[in-house]
Amino acid sequence: MRILSLAALMLTPLLVGCNQSDAKEVKPVKATPIYSLRGDVALKATPDPAPFATYPSKGHTLPRAFQNQPPLMPHNLYPITAKRNSCQSCHGRKAKADVPVTHPSHHLDDGSLNPAYNFCTQCHVPQADNRSPIVANDFVAPGYPD
């Protein structure tokens, strides 16, 4: 008991000392402004609706930003469920000549779709022509495109 209280006595100035030096280092934090995706519109007002998405005209693919990027979908979304993948009705191995076939990495040895790739939109997202980015982004992959 005596040892304990002795230890406590010895530690107390240390702890107090720590608190004091910490207090000195605290700087006021400037809050980052928070913007709503709704825009700068009063809560009770109805904001203008976002424009309808327009996709590149048929036959156009979108440039990739870095090597091995899952290419963006130059068209709208199609439904995917655990039982039926409507993307595969166009992009499957028997795709028409003008449709890019699903990448070979997505297939099992017997040519069927690897179930790990069933939910295409996990990696491929649709990209409309008339959408401006929500957050500014000036990312440039080193050496790509060259």
Ligand code: HEC
């Ligand atoms: C009705 C047929 C059809 C369906 C269904 C379809 N696509 Fe496509 N997709 C195309 C065509 C055709 C292209 C080539 C670009 C063009 O002609 O518009 C394309 C292009 C793409 C590309 C770009 C490939 C590249 O190399 O740039 C990706 C990625 C893609 N589709 C993914 C998907 C996904 C994921 C789905 C399901 C959510 C899907 N597609 C459903 C017809 C289809």
Ligand code: HEC
């Ligand atoms: C785990 C992520 C992932 C999933 C899930 C996925 N893909 Fe991909 N896909 C990729 C990547 C990465 C590439 C680019 C490969 C490369 O060029 O190196 C690609 C490429 C493609 C291409 C272009 C092929 C080419 O030769 O240019 C098409 C078309 C495509 N995927 C369709 C699909 C469809 C349809 C599905 C769903 C059935 C799907 N992908 C699921 C990651 C994915």
